[in-house]
Amino acid sequence: MHIPTIQRPSRDLVRALADLGSATISGEMSKLGIRDPHLHGLSPFITGKTIAGPALTLQFMPKREDVYDIDEYENPEAQMHRQVLYQVEEGDVVVVDARADMASGVFGEMMLTYLKGRGGAGVIVDGCIRDSRKAKALDFPMWVRGTTPNYHTQTGIFPYAVNVAIACGGTLVMPGDIIVADDDGAVVVPVSLAEATLERASQHAEWEDFSRLRLSEGGDLRKYYPLSQEVRPEYEAWRRAEDEAAAGSEG
Helix, strand or coil, X not given: CCCCCCCCCCHHHHHXXXXXXXXXXXXXXXXXXXXXXXXXXXXXXXXXXXXXXXXEEEEEEECCCCCCCCCCXXXXXXXXXXXXXXXXXXXXXXXXXXXXXXXXXXXXXXXHHHHHHCCCCXXXXXXXXXXXXHHHHCCCCEEEEEECCCEHHHCCEEEEEECCCEEECCEEECCCCEEEEECCEEXXXXXXXXXXXXXXXXXXXHHHHHHHXXXXXXXXXXXXXXXXXXXXXXXXHHHHHHHHHHHHHHC
16 A cells, blocks of 8 residues: 655754744734634644644545445554554654544544654644543643544544645645644644745744833833834844843853
């Protein structure tokens, strides 16, 4: 069985995007022409986690018995949800289009344990997981619609294809796209826009640091957020001072 692979971006780029967070990235991507990169309806299963990594995609389809009539225990290798896990390398994010189905558990404790053991960064499921108590004990980053006791073999969808274009949370995800997820949710960053997004978002984060400082001191919201041209010279002076202080500490 041949499963297409993905092209993985540099680890430095991925780490830098993770540091920015989903909210800053989403706002800057909207200025680059991607109006809404958010994967809607998915919540962090465990809060306080931030991940970023290239997407390995898994597509579910409505079950039709002449196409899907597999006993998992008799023929496990025919299951596409296993095949996507075999592709996982350290830092990858498995992204699943489970058709927002609330009755079908895509992964349970054993599959999630394997994914964590492979070094996966996390999993995004437009649908449900099962074995939720044991899954939570894994302390593995997950963004899902919910949980269910059902396994997908009991229900009306089945895993159909790996590393194809999918819809997840109403948003297009291509294999190899960079996923950034935190407590605000998950966003998708096309690799072709990743460097530009990082540059814009880094500048945004920097002036927000300055604005946050001034607002905490009682500064005028109309001047400091968003940063007005009136106070930009003040910001530039602050940034130079910060750069000089950083250079001094390194010396």
